[in-house]
Amino acid sequence: MTRSLVCAGGGMRVAWQAGVVRALEEDGLTFDHVDGTSGGILTAAMMLSGVSGAQMCERWSGLDVRAFGSALPLADYLTGPWSLPALGDADGLLTRVFPALGIDVGAIRSAPTAGTFNVADFGDKRCLAVDAVDVDAELLAAGMSLPLFMTPLRRDGRVYTDAVWIRDANVAEALRRGADEIWLLWCIGNTGTWGDGPLEQYVHMIEMSAMGALLADFDAAAQAGRSFVLHVVRPDHPLPLDPEFYLGRISADDLVAMGYRDARGYLDHRTEAGVVPDRFCTQMTDTPPGVRFRERLHGEVDGEPLVLHLVSVLPSDPADGPVSTAGFLDHAPWGGRCFLADGGLGIDATSATYRARVRVDGRWESLVARRDLVDDPGPDAWSDATTVSLQVGDRLSTTVRLGVRGAAALLASVEPVGVHGPVDRAAAVAQLGRRFLRGARKRYAG
Numbered sequence: 001m002t003r004s005l006v007c008a009g010g011g012m013r014v015a016w017q018a019g020v021v022r023a024l025e026e027d028g029l030t031f032d033h034v035d036g037t038s039g040g041i042l043t044a045a046m047m048l049s050g051v052s053g054a055q056m057c058e059r060w061s062g063l064d065v066r067a068f069g070s071a072l073p074l075a076d077y078l079t080g081p082w083s084l085p086a087l088g089d090a091d092g093l094l095t096r097v098f099p100a101l102g103i104d105v106g107a108i109r110s111a112p113t114a115g116t117f118n119v120a121d122f123g124d125k126r127c128l129a130v131d132a133v134d135v136d137a138e139l140l141a142a143g144m145s146l147p148l149f150m151t152p153l154r155r156d157g158r159v160y161t162d163a164v165w166i167r168d169a170n171v172a173e174a175l176r177r178g179a180d181e182i183w184l185l186w187c188i189g190n191t192g193t194w195g196d197g198p199l200e201q202y203v204h205m206i207e208m209s210a211m212g213a214l215l216a217d218f219d220a221a222a223q224a225g226r227s228f229v230l231h232v233v234r235p236d237h238p239l240p241l242d243p244e245f246y247l248g249r250i251s252a253d254d255l256v257a258m259g260y261r262d263a264r265g266y267l268d269h270r271t272e273a274g275v276v277p278d279r280f281c282t283q284m285t286d287t288p289p290g291v292r293f294r295e296r297l298h299g300e301v302d303g304e305p306l307v308l309h310l311v312s313v314l315p316s317d318p319a320d321g322p323v324s325t326a327g328f329l330d331h332a333p334w335g336g337r338c339f340l341a342d343g344g345l346g347i348d349a350t351s352a353t354y355r356a357r358v359r360v361d362g363r364w365e366s367l368v369a370r371r372d373l374v375d376d377p378g379p380d381a382w383s384d385a386t387t388v389s390l391q392v393g394d395r396l397s398t399t400v401r402l403g404v405r406g407a408a409a410l411l412a413s414v415e416p417v418g419v420h421g422p423v424d425r426a427a428a429v430a431q432l433g434r435r436f437l438r439g440a441r442k443r444y445a446g
Helices: 009-028 040-048 055-063 090-098 103-110 137-142 173-175 197-221 242-246 254-269 381-386 403-413 421-446
Strands: 004-006 033-037 115-122 126-131 153-155 158-162 181-185 227-233 291-300 306-315 323-331 336-347 351-360 364-371 388-392 396-401 415-417
Touching: 004 009, 004 040, 004 381, 004 388, 009 040, 009 055, 009 181, 009 242, 009 336, 040 055, 040 115, 055 254, 055 336, 090 336, 115 137, 115 181, 126 323, 137 153, 137 158, 137 181, 153 403, 153 421, 158 336, 173 181, 173 197, 227 254, 242 291, 254 336, 254 364, 291 381, 291 403, 306 388, 336 388, 351 396, 381 388, 381 403
Parallel strands: 004 033, 004 181, 033 115, 181 227
Antiparallel strands: 115 126, 115 158, 153 158, 291 306, 291 396, 291 415, 306 323, 323 336, 336 351, 351 364, 364 388, 388 396
């Protein structure tokens, strides 16, 4: 059986794919061919450079997101907005992002796994699947140079740019190379909701283009009688857009943890038949109105530091479903970072409790992290609010704390989701406070 991994684009949000790759590797999945388009080029290039899933997560965690941006020469900006070549160029990718992520063109060219990288030839208006043995750093960067945002690559009288407007996931190339099983990593949004504003609508154009090309690949395969098994790993809800990452409203750690969570959700319930290759295979639902927030708690076990990182989306209306949580535990004696699966947050009248599974030494353990929402008698309100009891199977029972900086970071991370406009955004944040204070009010009333 020939198995291909197709890494679709998603801008800087493809940090999410690193968590997916780690989960796939944990399940022992290997690939005969890896293909990358747009932001997915980063994932494919890292894999073909010999960077493991765990190392991919570490490298994304250490990457300064500002490395993606690099300015044009001042003279270009002085030409005025109607003659501006782009907002920036690819120098940041070439000199900072690629090295930080461990992308090595020499290793890619000699990789034992076959690879392809998709670049648009603007003159021919075609998507070129450049074989890994023929790729260079400038072509990799060109494949990620989204029009308006980065200048294209001009070489030998040709213009090369991001292929996302032609296709964002080259299933056809995987089939051409004999794939019997295709794993598609999809982090472009796909809902039926039309958003307002130029950024949202620019992304909608990419979504339409990406899905149109994907469905065309499916149709062509069906007409040719070409059967294959399709597996799709995707988020349940659209990921935050690049500006939120760039502005610090979401972090690479958050996105990687979400990718691991989403991959485990698919892996644990997948069937040998995979999913039907149709328009529903990448479909997501809208994020319910609410807030996203993260907290990073610190503790110590037997003299070794322990960090619990959690990122959650809390719907304003409890009827909108359970709270989704992703995250990880950092504890050196356990081999470093252990990501959470099946994470959720339950809130009742007296407590907020995170529950998840965590893989330690190849074995799944239950994780329970509980915070009391009711202040105990005495002058210890701060300690009560910032202390969380943590239980991980039979391995440990301890407490972890936010601290002053952690509490400030938690408050700063609160971001409305699923809502638009200042009034609705403020209402979503206010609802979060009411849900957490409700327990204390009920307790005191009783």
